[in-house]
Amino acid sequence: MSAEVLKYTLEQVEALELVPGTEHEKLEGWVPELAGEDDVRQALEKAFDYRGDVTITLKSGEKIEAYIFNRHTGATLAESWMQYFTPKADDKRKVSYAEIARLEFSGKDRAAGKHWEDWVKAYNEKKAAGETNIALHPEKLE
């Protein structure tokens, strides 16, 4: 069982009025130092949770732009792997933690800065300015 499990008791859960959401770190642009095994594991766990692409540099020198969507953590780095999609290939790919030399959170965090309050504020300002059909739009895919 992972460390974060058993944080709440049943009584605490049932009495919750509001749930604290996830506090996302500002990871965009970050290059973690991968000095030891723990550094690699922690950085890749953050990359797994990241809402954008990362750039992986393998020990072979190859650079991969990737969206990491899965990981398996084994007893050693060689037994641990992550799964990713790249912008240029259709298939899922896999790489061992042991092959990774450098990691950069190079892609845009796709949800950062889009809070409910920002939407309400923007809506009220636009409404006051007489605008109609006010909306947040999905970003262009190209």
Place this chain on the structure above:
Amino acid sequence: MAVPISQMWTVATYVLKKRFSGTTRYPLVLMLEPLFRCNLACAGCGKVQYPPHILKKQLTPEECFAAVEECGAPMVSIPGGEPLLHPQIVEIVNGLIARKKYIYLCTNALELKRRLPEFTPSKYLTFSVHLDGQREHHDFSVCREGGYELAVEGIKDAVKRGFRVTTNATFFDGTDPNQVRGFFDDVMEMGVEGIVLSPGYSYDKAPDQSHFMGRARVRRLFRAALSNRKPTWKFNMSPLFLEFLMGDRKYECTPWGSPAYNIFGWQRPCYLLQDGYADSFKELLETTKWEEYGVASGNPKCANCMVSCGYEPSAVIDGFGSLKGFWGMVRGTFNKYRDQHALNLLNEPMPHGPSSLVQITHPDREFEETRA
């Protein structure tokens, strides 16, 4: 009764067969996400925050059929993203109808009216239209002025053409139960088969992280909204699940009851939480550490969850798996849930931020805030 008899019979016999065969973990609804692309940008949504190359990917019809056959669930919910943006959605739906699966195609309905002529009405196909409340509430919720109008046009056209239609609402903190009741009146007047509802889940990946209700507040909202029901209201959900939301029943989560399949694979452990993926449904069932999830585990990621995808399977299995549960389901179908305390709740100021629990005088319910 909002769910047709044929669908209830299919689900009931499926549950009983699994029970008699001694199967303990089995799916009821496959959450089939053929794509994550959407034409809305809702602040509370945790399903579409991906780079463009991921949003452009989609499952093929063959991948969808393989997942449906591997999983074997009698019902398939097709959320997303917006499924009507998938260029082969008609082929996917027709393939599932041919396999006699009861389909809930979840849509924001911005494209529904335009796409309707491509579909054929069937008892197996229901358009589950995302409508979070009355006009202003819905438009704010989906961050798009005019969204309600388009959705209602789509609903009315679908009903006129003979399709099964339900509405599907998610409620977040700040929801006024009086408006929810007014919303029930409005949607039933549109001619829908029934209402589907759920409290919002605190998605890790959602842009907004500050409006997720905890369990106490969820129960208070749903006790106020769902008690003293009007005869016109119909719910396309298990009555036992609604009682769970109102605080009258306790269930544990059944995460394998609504497994999710998408471009990444079989999602662990459930439709809401993304803790990795398995390559097959068998691998998902056999290798997921189920004991690490659900309220009983203490996992903070499950702390506020009372969402239908985890708890409605628990209610359905209870309803069709025991005489006591079945009787509760029958009683719940016709019960109007008269409750003076719930009426009083409707007159209380809405909570904004953490607040004290409702004071009680005659405690005969288990949860403090829902006692009459």
